[in-house]
């Protein structure tokens with residue numbers, strides 16, 4: 001290929017057979033526009049149709065081809081008639097179920113001598129079954145394939161056959177073109193880029209099924225490494241860009257910190273001291289701090305944030321503190337108000353619900369600089385909010401900034417400086433994962449809880465025992481304890497969620513007439529929420545029925561009992577957060593998780609983790625092991641949830657190598673870095689996981 005030849009891999013998809021304007025538009029929507037994009041549209045997984053599996057050795061959850069003879073086939077009547085059949089291959093019996101079928105189908109299956117099936121095996125009442133398997137009767141066309149079958153990520157209306165045809169053509173183009181191997185001479189691998197791409201799209205006959213399925217094949221590892229390096233480089237570039245911006249170098253004079261510490265009813269822990277030291281050192285630099293503070297639930301991150309605030313205020317600058325929920329923001333308003341108002345510091349409040357004249361007044365105090373600390377929700381970063389001298393932005397509880405929000409911030413700071421940024425999170429990220437997830441941030445860890453805490457004990461109970469639990473809660477509250485009753489999300493809707501909490505509230509009020517019970521959910525007005533929380537905090541309410549709005553940050557140390565309904569619906573990180581609302585005082589605390597039976601095996605395993613441990617790092621690692629990084633980091637954390645080849649934790653062992661390879665590339669081939677980042681991290685739409 002000469003320099004003037006256009007690279008055929010960059011040709012538009014319209015040059016492929018079978019791609020008309022309509023399909024072209026859909027592919028475009030999915031972020032696919034060039035032939036090369038199809039090559040990086042990798043299979044999500046593989047089906048193994050290469051061999052027949054004896055029924056006796058079917059693995060739960062695995063796809064498999066089975067051959068046998070039909071023992072029974074009949075239509076089971078009922079509200080939803082089912083076609084049921086049993087297949088025998090001498091090693092065991094497999095049940096088939098069809099919910100959509102034609103009457104004739106039952107007869108055909110019954111009179112067949114042999115049947116070949118492909119489907120997913122799952123346990124059912126002591127035996128094993130397949131629901132809606134593909135099947136062939138009495139034929140030598142056996143559903144068997146020579147090689148593993150790739151299954152592509154897709155969206156409604158675009159079938160696997162289509163993806164196979166498209167990628168087939170793209171692979172042909174790859175055969176004639178030169179794909180630039182950006183890791184050449186940097187990474188040792190048996191596979192160069194083109195070979196690895198081909199292997200993943202079309203595993204050859206005899207490709208090792210197990211290592212492919214576990215994402216451990218050298219071709220997969222080669223591409224996963226490249227992808228992780230690309231993500232690391234893109235975060236590093238972002239960081240370098242921000243670090244290159246000027247920031248206000250801040251060194252407080254200590255005039256406020258001394259009286260603050262004197263008035264504080266406790267001593268900072270050693271861990272808090274260390275982290276505060278790291279933050280103050282960052283803020284003294286004329287380039288922006290980009291720091292993440294990780295600390296388990298209850299480790300005292302708020303104090304650390306407050307001391308950073310005071311440092312900025314001592315130098316005459318402003319701080320914006322953003323929380324993900326209104327409730328948490330309000331609670332910060334209270335805590336910071338209590339700590340800072342006696343020092344003569346003005347704390348302002350801004351949420352989306354502050355409107356009209358009140359809003360104008362707040363905006364004015366922010367613009368004039370008389371409000372030193374502004375606490376609120378996302379509303380803080382909307383247009384029209386102008387700071388006199390914003391020097392520090394604190395984001396509580398895992399909301400990370402997108403690039404756009406960061407850019408918006410420069411416009412709010414004096415003279416195009418970038419404010420110092422402090423992100424607080426209670427979701428501990430295992431170290432290896434944080435090298436990819438947070439490569440743009442420096443990380444501090446508060447690895448110690450304040451003294452005098454007793455760990456929460458956790459019990460798992462079948463929801464059928466609800467009425468026992470209600471009695472138990474009644475007795476505990478009569479005994480002077482305070483309790484949360486948490487109704488978890490039933491649907492992704494505030495309304496439904498609130499109604500469930502209302503129903504539970506009514507039931508508990510009826511069954512425990514002697515108790516004073518409160519109700520809090522996302523649909524209450526800010527003022528109502530505040531009143532309820534204040535009443536619970538003061539002890540006027542003994543029992544608080546809540547939705548997961550209380551998940552983060554709420555701090556009522558006297559509450560020592562928590563009931564969580566349907567815990568199986570929540571992620572482990574979220575359960576850990578919720579449970580972190582208790583165990584904050586000196587009294588031993590107890591958490592009851594009322595699950596809906598039957599639990600899946602994974603569901604039980606996950607709740608067992610909660611029962612056995614209160615260590616956020618351990619829980620996060622188990623969550624990563626059981627469900628992958630998407631759940632752990634939340635769906636908002638784009639980038640990580642849209643890896644194409646890399647799998648975590650399966651590829652954890654690569655992470656150590658990632659930093660090294662990235663540094664080598666930067667040093668030896670800086671010209672390749674931008675192309676690499678572009679190739680792997682371009683805008684992508686979410687595909688359904690099939």
Ligand code: ADP
Nearest residue numbers: 266267268269297298299300301302303450555
């Ligand atoms: P989180 O890290 O979950 O945000 P908080 O900042 O809400 O934790 O702190 C939890 C509780 O611990 C609060 O009631 C806070 O006042 C208290 N606390 C924080 N630091 C200390 C300390 N060093 N000693 C005793 N109590 C502390």
Ligand code: MG
Nearest residue numbers: 301302396553
């Ligand atoms: Mg907190």
